[in-house]
Every structure is written in structure tokens, then in C-alpha cells.
Amino acid sequence: EADIYQTPRYLVIGTGKKITLECSQTMGHDKMYWYQQDPGMELHLIHYSYGVNSTEKGDLSSESTVSRIRTEHFPLTLESARPSHTSQYLCASSEGPSGPLPNEQFFGPGTRLTVL
Amino acid sequence: GQSLEQPSEVTAVEGAIVQINCTYQTSGFYGLSWYQQHDGGAPTFLSYNGLDGLEETGRFSSFLSRSDSYGYLLLQELQMKDSASYFCAVTTGFQKLVFGTGTRLLVSP
DSSP states (O other): OOOEEEEOSEEEEOTTOOEEEEEEESSOOSEEEEEEEOTTSOEEEEEEEEETTEEEEOSSOOSOEEOOSBTTBOOEEESSOOGGGOEEEEEEEEOOTTSSOTTOOEEOOOEEEEEO | OOEEEOOSEEEEETTOOEEEEEEEEOSOOSEEEEEEEOTTSOOEEEEEESSSEEEEETTEEEEEETTTTEEEEEEOSOOGGGOEEEEEEEEEETTEEEEOOOEEEEEEO
16 A cells, blocks of 8 residues: 555635645655646656665756755645646655656545635 | 656446556666546556566556667556556656656446
8 A cells, every 4th residue: 555645635625825836755755746636637757766866857848846855755735826827736655766666656645726 | 968758547337447558758768657646636556667677566567678768667457546647657866756648437337
């Protein structure tokens, strides 16, 4: 059973507010990822990290930022939320290439964000 | 650009066999994965093909042909609980995934 958590699960917020979506995993995985998924659509990678103090932008441009100060924690921040940010945000983690399951990503339950 | 194409929807009855195809065009390729996602749920890993051929895991099998940039997921002995969306995903490097458009599978009694 994968142990990856996201809070909050649902968030409704007004335009211009600053928000932070939390993601934590207890598996000691080096690699962590943030995806954005609209209803019925594919997942798009917006940020990823190979380890502490490592962050990279994904394939889909995003106004959000991330940080990786601790292995287990990978929060995503939006400085000024807009209606266009309304979506589901999924966090995932995976082992390094030397692990037994390097090709499997474990996903958290997601945060469904609505910006009014 | 990068693209992974899948049929948008497939319907089948309980006990049947269904195949979901995936064709891809990506800037890098290390392997093809399949994920299942129920409505409102998180994606869960089903299978991975790094080499050509068939991988079997219980009722699910996955196939890859790198020369054809093509793969498929085969689901046998369908059950109602298999109704979900299925995504293929290419590992493009450094364990990054590019996901396909997704196939919604509807299993009826």
C-alpha cells in the first residue's frame, strides 16, 4: 500500500488568494511529481523533483512553484489564484532507478481546486 | 511534440475480453506503462513494458512494439469493477511520464 498524502482534498477559494497544496510520502522515495488533470482528460506533468533541493518544471507550463526541503514533503504554491487554475492536482512519487519498482509512480488522492 | 493516442471510449460486457490500444510519438522512449483511474480516484499502476513483447499480470496483459510505436492493454474476464479510465504513459527519461488521452471503459452486466 502506497503512503502518499495530499491536503486539502477539496479547496474553494477566491481569486487573488495565495494557496499551498501539501503532499507528503512516507516511502522514502527520491522522486516526486505534480500533475494537473482536468475532468475526463489526461494528466499533465507540471513539476518534478529528483531529491532534496532539486526541482524542475514539467511539460505543461504552470504559474505554480514547488519546493523540496525534505525528502518526504513536496508542496505546491500558487501566489495568486485565478479561475484558470481550477483543476485537480495530483502528487506522485517513485523510487530511484536502482529500486525494485523504478517504473511505478504512486499517486496521492489529489486536491480538487476551484477558484471563484 | 509528444502525443499518445488512445480510443476515447470502449464498451464491453462482463466476462468479455477487451483491448485498449495506444500509439505514441515522443521525443524519448524508455518504456510504456498503463494506469487505471476510477472516477474521483487516483491513478494506480497496472503494468510496464520496457522491451518488446507481452507482459502478463493476472487478468491484465500489456504488449509493446517499439518498432511500431504501439502498445496495448488486454483485459480478460471483465468485471464490473473494471469500469474506469485507462491511461497509457511513456517514460521519456529520468522517470518522467507523458500520459495518453485516456480510454473510458464501460463494463455492462
